[in-house]
Structures are given as C-alpha cells and as structure tokens.
Amino acid sequence: MALVIRSSAAKLAASYVLLGILALVLFALPLSYAWRAAVNDTRVQILTEDSQRLADIFKSKGPAGLADTINERVGLQIAGERILLLADANEKPLAGNVPDWPAGVPKEPGSYTTPITLDGHPTMVTLVRTELPGGYNLLVGRDVARLAPVTTRFWYGLAAAIAVLLVTGVVGGILIRRALLFRIHSIRQTVSAIMQGELSHRLPTGSSSDELNTLSLTINRMLEQIEQLVHGVANVSNAIAHDLRTPLTELRSRLEELSLTRPPPGEAFAEVEAAVADVDRVICIFNALLRLAEIDTGMRRSGFVNVDLVDLCARAVEFYVPAAEIRDITLTYKNESGLLQTSGDQLLMAQAVNNLIDNALKYTPPGGTVSVSTMRPSGEAAGIVVADTGPGMTDVQRARATERFFRGDASRGTPGVGLGLSLVEAVAKLHGGTLEFADQHPGLRATINFPGTT
Amino acid sequence: MKMLLVEDNERVTRFVTKGLQEAGHTADHADNGRDGLFLAASERYDVIIMDRMLPGNIDGLSLISALRQSGNQTPILILSALADVDERIKGLRAGGDDYLTKPFAFGELLARLDALGRRTRQDGTVTTLEVADLRMDLLSRKVMRGARQILLQPREFKLLEYLMRHAGQVVTRTMLLENVWDYHFDPQTNVVDVHISKLRQKIEPEPEHSLLRTVRNAGYMLSAE
Numbered sequence: 185m186a187l188v189i190r191s192s193a194a195k196l197a198a199s200y201v202l203l204g205i206l207a208l209v210l211f212a213l214p215l216s217y218a219w220r221a222a223v224n225d226t227r228v229q230i231l232t233e234d235s236q237r238l239a240d241i242f243k244s245k246g247p248a249g250l251a252d253t254i255n256e257r258v259g260l261q262i263a264g265e266r267i268l269l270l271a272d273a274n275e276k277p278l279a280g281n282v283p284d285w286p287a288g289v290p291k292e293p294g295s296y297t298t299p300i301t302l303d304g305h306p307t308m309v310t311l312v313r314t315e316l317p318g319g320y321n322l323l324v325g326r327d328v329a330r331l332a333p334v335t336t337r338f339w340y341g342l343a344a345a346i347a348v349l350l351v352t353g354v355v356g357g358i359l360i361r362r363a364l365l366f367r368i369h370s371i372r373q374t375v376s377a378i379m380q381g382e383l384s385h386r387l388p389t390g391s392s393s394d395e396l397n398t399l400s401l402t403i404n405r406m407l408e409q410i411e412q413l414v415h416g417v418a419n420v421s422n423a424i425a426h427d428l429r430t431p432l433t434e435l436r437s438r439l440e441e442l443s444l445t446r447p448p449p450g451e452a453f454a455e456v457e458a459a460v461a462d463v464d465r466v467i468c469i470f471n472a473l474l475r476l477a478e479i480d481t482g483m484r485r486s487g488f489v490n491v492d493l494v495d496l497c498a499r500a501v502e503f504y505v506p507a508a509e510i511r512d513i514t515l516t517y518k519n520e521s522g523l524l525q526t527s528g529d530q531l532l533m534a535q536a537v538n539n540l541i542d543n544a545l546k547y548t549p550p551g552g553t554v555s556v557s558t559m560r561p562s563g564e565a566a567g568i569v570v571a572d573t574g575p576g577m578t579d580v581q582r583a584r585a586t587e588r589f590f591r592g593d594a595s596r597g598t599p600g601v602g603l604g605l606s607l608v609e610a611v612a613k614l615h616g617g618t619l620e621f622a623d624q625h626p627g628l629r630a631t632i633n634f635p636g637t638t
Numbered sequence: 639m640k641m642l643l644v645e646d647n648e649r650v651t652r653f654v655t656k657g658l659q660e661a662g663h664t665a666d667h668a669d670n671g672r673d674g675l676f677l678a679a680s681e682r683y684d685v686i687i688m689d690r691m692l693p694g695n696i697d698g699l700s701l702i703s704a705l706r707q708s709g710n711q712t713p714i715l716i717l718s719a720l721a722d723v724d725e726r727i728k729g730l731r732a733g734g735d736d737y738l739t740k741p742f743a744f745g746e747l748l749a750r751l752d753a754l755g756r757r758t759r760q761d762g763t764v765t766t767l768e769v770a771d772l773r774m775d776l777l778s779r780k781v782m783r784g785a786r787q788i789l790l791q792p793r794e795f796k797l798l799e800y801l802m803r804h805a806g807q808v809v810t811r812t813m814l815l816e817n818v819w820d821y822h823f824d825p826q827t828n829v830v831d832v833h834i835s836k837l838r839q840k841i842e843p844e845p846e847h848s849l850l851r852t853v854r855n856a857g858y859m860l861s862a863e
Binding site: 399463464467468471474475478487499502503504506507531534535538540561619 | 826
C-alpha cells in the first residue's frame with residue numbers, strides 16, 4: 185500500500201514538473217522567435233535608412249563629400265556601427281572603419297544577415313549593400329553578436345526557471361508524499377487494529393473537508409454500522425442461548441420422561457400435545473428474533489412505501505377493541521393531526537403499533553383506559569402515542585424496557601417472551617425515529633416518533 | 639383432491655403425505671425439481687405443494703415460473719424455510735398462490751390447501767353467499783339469518799364473508815389475519831378468537847343451531863351441519 189502511494193505521489197509530482205517545463209518551453213520558444221524577428225527587422229530598417237541618407241549625401245556632394253562624412257562619423261566612434269564602408273567599383277575601400285573589403289559579402293545590392301570575414305574572424309553581421317551612381321559601393325552593417333549576451337541571458341533565465349520548477353516539484357512531491365503517507369499510515373494502523381477485533385476504534389478525523397477526511401468520516405460511519413451489527417448479532421446470540429434454553433429444557437425433560445415412564449396412551453397424547461406447544465413457543469421466539477435481526481440489518485429500507493399512519497392506527501385499534509371490551513378496558517383512538525403519511529414498511533409499522541396496544545392492554549387493569557392517538561408535535565415530525573392507566577414502569581424498567589428478553593415484574597404470569605418492545609424500538613429506528621416512555625401518573629405513555637412525514 | 643408434493647426432505651414428505659391421505663386426499667410425490675416439473679406438466683392436480691430449495695438444477699421458484707409460463711394455472715402453495723417477508727413476496731410474485739413457512743402445523747397446511755383447491759372451482763361473479771339459513775348479499779351488503787337481518791360492522795362483514803366463501807372448510811387464525819385484516823405477522827394474541835365469538839353472538843342468537851364451529855388445534859369452520 186505504501187509503495188503504491190509512494191510511487192503515485194512521485195508520479196504526480198513528476199508529471200506536474202514535466203507539464204510545467206513543457207509549458208515554459210512552449211511559452212519561451214515563440215517569444216524568442218518573435219523577439220529575434222523583431223530585432224532583426226528593426227536593425228535592417230535602421231541600416232537601410234542609414235544607407236539612404238548616405239546615398240543622398242553622395243548625390244549632393246559626390247564621392248569625396250561622402251568619404252568626408254563617413255570619416256567624420258567613424259571619428260565619432262559610435263558603438264555598434266561595426267561596418268561603414270565606401271568602396272569604388274572594384275570594391276577598393278575609399279573611406280570607412282574597415283580597412284579591406286570583407287570577404288563573403290554578397291555581390292548583389294540588398295540587405296543580408298550573413299557571416300563575413302572581419303579582421304580575419306568570421307563574424308555574423310547584418311548588412312546593407314548599396315550601389316551608388318558611378319559604380320561606387322556602400323556597405324553599412326552591424327555585428328549581430330552584439331545582442332548575443334541578451335539572448336544568452338534569456339536562455340539562462342529559462343534554464344533557471346526550469347531548475348526552480350524541478351526543485352519545487354521534487355520538494356513538493358516529497359512533502360505531499362509525506363503528508364499522504366502519514367495519514368494513510370494512521371488509517372492503516374487503525375484498520376489493522378479493527379481487523380484484530382477492536383471494533384470501537386475510529387479513524388482520526390479533522391475538521392477540514394478534504395477528500396481524505398471525508399473518506400475517513402465515511403469509513404467511520406461504516407464502522408459504526410458494523411459495530412452495531414456485530415453487537416446486535418452478539419446480543420441476539422446471547423439472548424437465544426439464554427432464553428431458548430428454558431423451553432428446550434422443558435421439552436427435553438417432557439419427552440425423556442415420556443420415553444422412560446411409558447404412560448397409558450391418553451396421558452401420553454396429552455404430554456405429546458404439550459411438547460408440541462413447547463416447540464411452538466420455541467418457534468415463536470425464533471421467529472421474533474429473526475424478524476428483529478431482519479430489521480436491524482436495515483435491509484427492509486429498500487421496500488419502503490407510502491404508509492398512512494392514521495389508517496394504520498385506526499385499523500389496529502379496531503382490531504383490538506373487542507379484546508379490550510372483554511376485559512372491560514376502554515380502547516380509544518383519536519387523530520389530532522389530519523393526514524399523516526410517511527415512507528415506511530407497512531407491515532412492520534402495523535406490527536409495532538399492534539405490539540404497543542397489545543402491551544398496554546396486557547398491563548391495564550379492568551375498568552382502565554388505553555388511548556391511542558396520532559399527532560404532529562412539530563413540523564414534519566409525527567408521533568403515535570399509546571397511553572394506558574396501568575401500573576406504569578419504574579425508572580429502571582423504563583431504561584431496560586426495550587432490551588431483548590427483558591420482562592418487568594408486572595409481566596410475570598402474562599404470556600410473552602419479552603421481545604415486543606424490542607421490535608417496536610427496532611422498527612422506530614429503522615424509520616429514523618425513536619421510542620420513548622413517559623410516566624403519566626398513573627400509567628405509561630409510549631410514543632413512537634417519526635421524523636419525516638407529510 | 640389430487641395433490642402433488644414437491645419436497646426433498648423425507649420426514650416432511652412422510653408427514654404430509656400421511657396426513658393428506660388421512661384427510662381423504664391423494665398425493666403424488668417428487669423429490670427434485672426435474673421430476674416435479676415433469677409430473678406437474680403431465681398430470682392434472684388440484685393443488686401443488688412446492689418446497690423452494692430443491693436438489694438439482696431447478697429450484698421451486700423457477701419451477702413455478704416455468705409452469706406459469708406454459709399456461710399451467712394449478713394453484714400452488716409454497717412451503718419454505720425462507721421466512722423473510724421479502725422471500726414471501728418473491729414466492730408470490732413468481733406465481734405461487736399461498737406461502738407457508740416451515741416449521742408448520744399440519745392443520746394450517748391442510749386448511750390452506752383446502753382453500754386453494756376450492757378456489758378454482760368457485761365462480762368469481764357470485765353476488766350472494768348462503769350457508770343454511772344464513773344469507774349474505776354482497777351487493778347490498780345485507781346479511782340475513784332466516785327472516786331476521788343482522789347488522790354487522792364493516793370488518794365483521796369481511797370476516798363473515800371470508801368464512802362463508804370457505805364454508806365447509808377449516809379456516810385457521812393465520813388465514814383470517816392475513817385475509818381479513820391483512821396482517822402478515824403473528825400478533826401473539828387471541829384477538830381473532832374474540833372477534834369470532836363476537837360474530838358468533840350476532841349470527842347465532844340461539845347457540846343450539848350453531849353454524850360457526852371451533853375446530854380444535856386448527857381454527858374455525860362455518861358449515862350447515
């Protein structure tokens with residue numbers, strides 16, 4: 185992993201440096217070309233104008249006059265005026281700063297940039313050759329090399345820029361690699377710790393919103409989910425081990441006793457039926473646990489549809505009214521909110537509401553009241569409230585009510601396995617909601633809160 | 639009724655075939671998907687009982703899909719250990735008519751098979767249902783016992799309608815929960831019994847002429863006898 189990062193950081197730095205150099209060169213080449221062209225053109229133009237002026241002097245004052253002017257100018261020692269030469273038809277010098285007609289000067293009049301031999305050295309010059317009346321030749325030229333230091337400096341500058349780019353690239357690459365490696369390394373350490381079973385570890389995160397931090401946050405959320413699932417599985421396994429053992433023990437002893445004592449058929453069949461009932465109890469616990477596990481994984485979220493909470497509660501109440509009547513309990517439903525719809529799992533929500541009502545009926549003494557209501561406490565939130573006039577719960581009981589297989593003292597002697605409220609809470613959680621209990625002196629007030637409804 | 643059981647577990651097979659025979663049905667058996675498909679396609683059955691996980695290449699669901707695609711409309715009850723709600727939906731979507739999860743009570747299976755087998759013979763356009771002197775008019779939603787009109791709540795009406803449509807058959811509590819209340823879960827209460835006894839009070843003022851009987855270990859049956 186480190187190797188990959190190392191090479192990828194280096195690659196990244198290298199490619200940036202290369203790109204920078206390429207951009208610099210592409211920028212410098214046209215610039216240098218344009219600059220050279222512009223300098224050369226200007227030079228030729230100046231030389232041509234100069235020749236023109238000298239030719240005018242020649243026309244008005246004759247060869248001797250021009251020779252005087254030229255000698256006068258050579259005497260001024262104007263820097264850069266490298267070649268100023270008047271020669272006769274046979275290229276024999278008459279006046280100027282060059283003693284001999286330089287070799288390599290083209291025969292035809294015109295402007296040239298060409299190497300010629302000057303003082304015995306080959307020199308690159310720009311010159312203008314003009315033919316004056318009477319076969320006289322005028323040569324005006326400048327040494328190109330005079331600007332060479334500027335060009336050289338330009339290239340030196342370019343090279344220096346490239347060097348700076350290279351250094352920053354390498355240093356930047358190293359720094360980036362270090363920073364990345366440092367964080368990757370800490371992530372790797374945490375992940376290895378997690379792989380060893382330390383599920384509570386979390387990746388270090390900062391407050392910045394860079395990619396690595398975002399990734400860490402996402403991974404942390406995933407770890408939280410995993411931890412929750414693992415704990416869920418562990419809890420369920422413990423619960424199964426603990427609570428299935430009781431009915432299984434009963435079943436086993438019943439069957440063993442049956443096979444040992446071999447009672448008469450009538451008695452035996454009664455025992456067999458009791459054994460079937462034991463098995464049914466085991467299956468029942470089993471199903472409830474599987475349903476809880478199914479909810480806990482959150483898989484069922486994919487099948488969410490629009491659920492009408494008012495209709496759902498009304499139907500649940502209608503379902504339980506006859507049973508309540510028999511026990512002389514008043515079961516009522518009141519909707520205080522108008523339309524209440526939410527995206528959810530119809531079946532699970534119905535089961536959750538039914539469980540709450542069933543629970544309330546179980547603990548409410550005859551003559552009591554169980555009132556179900558739907559309300560909208562604020563904005564988009566919705567609440568399903570089931571309030572009873574039973575004994576309520578103590579603080580300890582309230583805290584443990586949704587624990588799997590927890591049964592309060594009041595529930596001794598009533599049917600049930602202690603998974604009803606666990607399911608309600610799991611369903612609420614699945615829908616992003618909560619299950620809350622409150623004391624309402626007397627009785628218990630259970631509320632399922634759903635966050636997003638319409 | 640003539641039934642086909644496609645099931646690979648020997649013990650379940652023995653338990654179901656024996657029970658069906660005792661109830662007066664005949665049952666053929668296939669222990670893999672290929673034989674099951676062959677039998678289902680070549681013979682005429684009233685109901686097919688289908689396990690989902692079968693040995694060989696053809697599982698229960700693809701077998702059902704194959705049958706339905708070839709135009710075979712025999713009612714199929716899926717018998718499976720896959721109990722998730724989603725699995726149930728998958729089974730019904732593939733073309734199954736009912737879904738029962740293992741482990742199951744034989745009474746439940748028998749009652750559901752009866753309901754499925756009769757359904758094919760029932761005329762879909764009935765407007766009145768009659769059991770002895772109990773009459774239900776589905777259009778005007780009136781219920782009469784002899785000359786006396788019985789007033790029912792909407793849910794009671796639905797409950798009685800279901801019982802009357804399955805007159806002479808055992809109807810289990812789970813079947814009632816699923817079909818009358820649309821509750822596909824076990825509420826773990828005797829609430830259905832309470833509803834039945836309330837209904838009984840309304841339709842049977844004199845208990846000696848009882849039409850609605852409780853069948854031990856199974857459910858209820860509405861019949862003229």
